[in-house]
Amino acid sequence: MNVPEYIASGILESYVTGAVSDQERREVDCMSTIYPEIKQELDELAVALERYTSQFSVEPPESIKERLLAQLDFDVPIRSETIIRPMPIDRAEGGGSLSFRTTWVVAASVGLLLLIFSVFLLSQLRNSQQTISSLRNTNSSLQTEAGHLRDQQGQTEQILALLRQPETRTIGLAGNEKAPNGKLTVFWNATTRQVAVDVRSLPALPANQQYQLWSLVDGKPVDAGVFDSGQDVQLTNRPIGRADVFAVTIEKRGGSPTPTLSTLLATGQVNS
Amino acid sequence: MKRQSSTVSESVLLEKLRQRDQQAFQRLYDQYSAALYGVVLRIVRDDEQAQDLLQDIFVKIWKNLDNYDASKGRLFTWLLNIARNTSIDAIRARKSQPNNAIRTDEETVHIVDRQHNTEQPNSDYIGMQDMVNQLRPDRKQLIDLVYFGGFTHEEAAQELDLPLGTVKTRIRAALQELKQLFK
Numbered sequence A: 001m002n003v004p005e006y007i008a009s010g011i012l013e014s015y016v017t018g019a020v021s022d023q024e025r026r027e028v029d030c031m032s033t034i035y036p037e038i039k040q041e042l043d044e045l046a047v048a049l050e051r052y053t054s055q056f057s058v059e060p061p062e063s064i065k066e067r068l069l070a071q072l073d074f075d076v077p078i079r080s081e082t083i084i085r086p087m088p089i090d091r092a093e094g095g096g097s098l099s100f101r102t103t104w105v106v107a108a109s110v111g112l113l114l115l116i117f118s119v120f121l122l123s124q125l126r127n128s129q130q131t132i133s134s135l136r137n138t139n140s141s142l143q144t145e146a147g148h149l150r151d152q153q154g155q156t157e158q159i160l161a162l163l164r165q166p167e168t169r170t171i172g173l174a175g176n177e178k179a180p181n182g183k184l185t186v187f188w189n190a191t192t193r194q195v196a197v198d199v200r201s202l203p204a205l206p207a208n209q210q211y212q213l214w215s216l217v218d219g220k221p222v223d224a225g226v227f228d229s230g231q232d233v234q235l236t237n238r239p240i241g242r243a244d245v246f247a248v249t250i251e252k253r254g255g256s257p258t259p260t261l262s263t264l265l266a267t268g269q270v271n272s
Numbered sequence B: 001m002k003r004q005s006s007t008v009s010e011s012v013l014l015e016k017l018r019q020r021d022q023q024a025f026q027r028l029y030d031q032y033s034a035a036l037y038g039v040v041l042r043i044v045r046d047d048e049q050a051q052d053l054l055q056d057i058f059v060k061i062w063k064n065l066d067n068y069d070a071s072k073g074r075l076f077t078w079l080l081n082i083a084r085n086t087s088i089d090a091i092r093a094r095k096s097q098p099n100n101a102i103r104t105d106e107e108t109v110h111i112v113d114r115q116h117n118t119e120q121p122n123s124d125y126i127g128m129q130d131m132v133n134q135l136r137p138d139r140k141q142l143i144d145l146v147y148f149g150g151f152t153h154e155e156a157a158q159e160l161d162l163p164l165g166t167v168k169t170r171i172r173a174a175l176q177e178l179k180q181l182f183k
Helices: A003-008 A011-016 A022-034 A036-054 A062-071 A100-164 B003-018 B022-044 B047-067 B075-096 B098-116 B129-134 B137-148 B153-160 B164-181
Strands: A169-175 A183-189 A194-201 A209-217 A220-227 A233-236 A245-252 A266-269
Touching (some): A003 A036, A011 A022, A011 A036, A022 A036, A022 A100, A036 B022, A036 B137, A036 B164, A100 A194, A100 A233, A169 A245, A183 A245, A183 A266, A194 A209, A220 A233, A220 A245, B003 B022, B003 B047, B022 B047, B022 B137, B137 B153
Antiparallel strands (some): A169 A183, A183 A194, A209 A220, A209 A245
């Protein structure tokens, strides 16, 4: 990513004057979170435009302020206090006319009805609980998925930004006898010092191991970051300014400070 | 310039605004209403409509305060964008009404004419013209067309009969010049 070139392209000026498409706006938003220089230039342009537009200030009529003050809801509504009143007691009078037996039958049937009703409610409750828990599961899996997609999109956008740069070079790496079918491509931009790896075929590794990329400068290996075998294009988060040769070894997960030469399985010349 | 203290007081203001504090709203209004009203007026060019729009704009600001994210941009710029977008939507709606079709062309000509004529004294902007007039007239005309007229680059190129590339470089040059002017 060539930041000065991006700033000079004029897209930031179009952005602040509101003359960009939705896609361009998202791109600028994304770039300004990644590159502080872009954010700073955007802020300076925004300030310039703020000052420019302020030159045209006109005091609005006082009536607008009054109307707004009357129209808007201010302050969070104050919680009303709950007043607890004693339950009204219904003192039924008389009752002597009903016989003891009738009272008993009525009480028993009311009790029975209540019992049936509560069984019904209980089964309803169970159903609802099941629905809720399955919805909760779906919801959390959707959220995880959305998170993954967001991460992936961020990655993809960064990679796309790297690939779009004309200075980005493509270096093919071929496997040696340890990985005869091994093939991968390294994308490298010496200006922005970004490196990405596209694994086309490499054997899968156990969970405690990862592939590590090295750049050889005058025969000395420099750590160029780790990557996995399964994914698509991956950015390795190590800045690489110089490289004569790129090489790949198998290392413990997280990478090693120096390459394990016995696991060297692919190399590629930068100027071949 | 007291940049630091102004950002501190701005975050306090925002905090109070989010608690729906009436005094905070009045401060926001007093601080920005003239600038926003100026922008709305310049876009719609009609006092009555501009007043209605300004009221709508502050209602919108009030309702959307929770969506403002200070880390993503400046408050004033956010407010300006709401004012500009609301006003441009309003003139587009006005233009799309068929019975106003004829007026539309006159209006466009009117906007362009006024912008060609940058030396024209205007009682509204007394004392403020100095800075504005330092901007090269061809650049000022283009900023006004795009920012206040809501023209896309393509529309502006057509309007001014210029190649699209010239429009783009001129907008960049204009903003860079403004940046230097207001440094």
